[in-house]
Amino acid sequence: MNVLGLLWYALWFAVAVSLLVTVHEFGHFWVARRLGFKIQRFSIGFGKPLLSRRWGRDQVEYCLAPIPLGGYVKMLDEREGPVAAEDLPRSFTRRPPYQRILVLLAGPAFNFLFAIVVLAGMLWASGVTRLAPVVGRVAAGSFAARAGLQPGDRIVSINREPVDSQRQVTFELLEVMSGNGQAHLEVRRAGAVHEVDLSVTNPATRRALTAPSGPTELFRGLGFQFWMPPMPAVIGAVTPGGPAARAGLQAGDRILAVNGHPVGNFAQLVAAISPNPGKTLAVTYRRGKLVRTVEITTASVRVGGKRIGRIEAEGRLAFTYPAAMLRHVTLGPLTALGHAAHRVWSMTALQAHLLWRMLLGDVSLANLSGPLSIAEYAGQSASAGVSSFLGFLVLISLSLGFLNLLPIPILDGGQILFQLIEWVKGGPLSERAQILGQQVGIALLFLLGAVVIFNDIARIARQLN
Numbered sequence: 001m002n003v004l005g006l007l008w009y010a011l012w013f014a015v016a017v018s019l020l021v022t023v024h025e026f027g028h029f030w031v032a033r034r035l036g037f038k039i040q041r042f043s044i045g046f047g048k049p050l051l052s053r054r055w056g057r058d059q060v061e062y063c064l065a066p067i068p069l070g071g072y073v074k075m076l077d078e079r080e081g082p083v084a085a086e087d088l089p090r091s092f093t094r095r096p097p098y099q100r101i102l103v104l105l106a107g108p109a110f111n112f113l114f115a116i117v118v119l120a121g122m123l124w125a126s127g128v129t130r131l132a133p134v135v136g137r138v139a140a141g142s143f144a145a146r147a148g149l150q151p152g153d154r155i156v157s158i159n160r161e162p163v164d165s166q167r168q169v170t171f172e173l174l175e176v177m178s179g180n181g182q183a184h185l186e187v188r189r190a191g192a193v194h195e196v197d198l199s200v201t202n203p204a205t206r207r208a209l210t211a212p213s214g215p216t217e218l219f220r221g222l223g224f225q226f227w228m229p230p231m232p233a234v235i236g237a238v239t240p241g242g243p244a245a246r247a248g249l250q251a252g253d254r255i256l257a258v259n260g261h262p263v264g265n266f267a268q269l270v271a272a273i274s275p276n277p278g279k280t281l282a283v284t285y286r287r288g289k290l291v292r293t294v295e296i297t298t299a300s301v302r303v304g305g306k307r308i309g310r311i312e313a314e315g316r317l318a319f320t321y322p323a324a325m326l327r328h329v330t331l332g333p334l335t336a337l338g339h340a341a342h343r344v345w346s347m348t349a350l351q352a353h354l355l356w357r358m359l360l361g362d363v364s365l366a367n368l369s370g371p372l373s374i375a376e377y378a379g380q381s382a383s384a385g386v387s388s389f390l391g392f393l394v395l396i397s398l399s400l401g402f403l404n405l406l407p408i409p410i411l412d413g414g415q416i417l418f419q420l421i422e423w424v425k426g427g428p429l430s431e432r433a434q435i436l437g438q439q440v441g442i443a444l445l446f447l448l449g450a451v452v453i454f455n456d457i458a459r460i461a462r463q464l465n
Contacts, residue, residue, distance in 0.1 A: 004241030005312075009379035012389070013371070014068045016378045018045065020111065020397050021070030024404070027110025029073045032103045038076035038090035045071055097423035104412045104419065111401030112344060115394045120340035122390060123331050128339060130165035132325040134227045135187075142223020147198045149224055153187035160184070164327075166226050171350065173218060177209045178357045198222065203361075210354065227325075230265040234316040235285075237383045242312025247296040249285065249313060256291065257284040266315040273298055277309040314384060344398060351402050370452030409441030 022044050029042050038058055043049065045065030052063045065071075076083060077092045088094055133155040138144050155163060158172040159182075176183045181200035186193055200206050200222075209221040219225055233255040238244040255263050258272035259282050273281065277300035284293045298309035331339060358365060369377075374396065381392035404412040414437065422428045429437075 008240045009375040012378035012382040013375035018068045020400050023110050023114045024107040025071045025073050027106035031106035035099045041074040043071050097419045101416050101419045104416045107412055108401035108404045111397045115397045116340045116344050118390055119394050120337045123339050124333050124336035127330040130327045133166045133169040136225045136227030139223035144222050144224035147196050149196050153189050155187050157186040158183055177206050178354055181206045231315050233263045233266050233269045235313050236316030237314045239312035243296050243299055244311040244313035247294045253285045253287050255285050274308040277307040368452045408444050409437035414441050
């Protein structure tokens with residue numbers, strides 16, 4: 001990774017984190033204000049304020065701080081210092097437990113609400129296009145091949161659950177492979193329905209199939225791909241500072257040849273570049289009416305135990321599916337909102353299921369991504385366009401909301417648990433119990449941080465070796 005690429009990733013990581021944590025904190029702020037809690041400060045960013053203004057009846061301090069990695073809400077709390085007698089009823093600890101719980105729930109709730117609204121806007125603008133789950137290439141000797149899956153099969157159900165889109169098949173297979181690994185498929189082949197039993201019995205293999213690369217690793221491991229038309233060798237986006245960018249390639253360029261060998265589609269381009277890690281290739285491309293040839297020294301990346309070449313450019317999704325494989329539905333605002341809410345629920349339920357399986361040891365801890373991976377995804381999605389970056393924000397917002405609901409002291413979920421205990425027993429936990437809980441929470445977060453940082457470093461090491 002070059003310096004320019006790292007700066008690009010860091011920029012969009014900061015944008016994403018700042019936006020989503022600010023949304024989270026605004027949820028706490030908005031609900032607390034309406035329930036009568038006294039707010040002292042609402043800060044966007046951390047550190048000494050660059051800009052500050054007091055406003056409103058309570059003279060709340062609104063701040064913009066220099067460290068763009070989130071923000072915070074400071075409420076009046078007598079545990080942090082003396083409180084004037086007239087303000088005591090508005091102190092956090094003096095409010096009824098149910099109101100404190102609502103304030104704590106509001107942060108994650110706003111992350112979920114943000115995801116729903118953004119996703120609804122995307123669906124309203126573009127509608128929903130469902131791609132039929134038709135099988136393309138099946139790798140010889142793979143799980144899919146041994147089960148009898150064939151190119152051209154259209155998957156119609158998984159474990160008796162009807163499926164009509166590639167998205168549904170992906171979610172169902174992730175669910176199955178994070179469970180017992182037994183998928184009973186019904187496929188339509190030459191007008192008749194056939195039954196296929198796709199079975200992965202080895203727990204370690206199932207953990208690998210649900211690894212951080214997600215659907216990519218899932219289908220590669222199972223040994224089949226969905227059918228797709230050949231994608232033209234047209235550049236959709238280039239990674240800033242990468243080999244393609246340094247050679248002057250731009251989005252819209254059509255690759256014609258590599259080392260004089262004609263390239264007809266993007267798959268052929270990948271096939272020409274992958275076997276040449278760290279080598280200099282002559283790449284001929286067309287931009288408008290001009291045809292040029294440039295030399296590109298490929299990056300060398302370790303994938304699956306071997307090194308491959310990459311020019312760090314993405315293809316443009318400019319191919320056309322047959323009409324029989326497409327079902328496009330235009331959505332109104334309310335219908336889009338309903339679809340978005342359903343998707344958010346499905347994705348959150350999948351997160352909960354995978355976390356539970358992870359605790360049981362059925363899913364690898366390698367699924368946990370750290371800040372380096374998230375920064376890389378942020379930069380890549382930003383390079384791919386507005387829609388891709390918005391989709392990334394939806395996923396991270398859901399993850400942030402879900403993480404904060406976990407019953408870990410120091411997170412919102414742990415604090416909610418404390419308030420529930422107080423509500424039930426009629427009094428707060430002892431100071432010693434609260435301190436112990438905070439210490440346990442900090443230890444768990446440090447442990448989680450160590451795991452995700454290790455995952456990031458291990459992933460980078462695999463790419464470099």
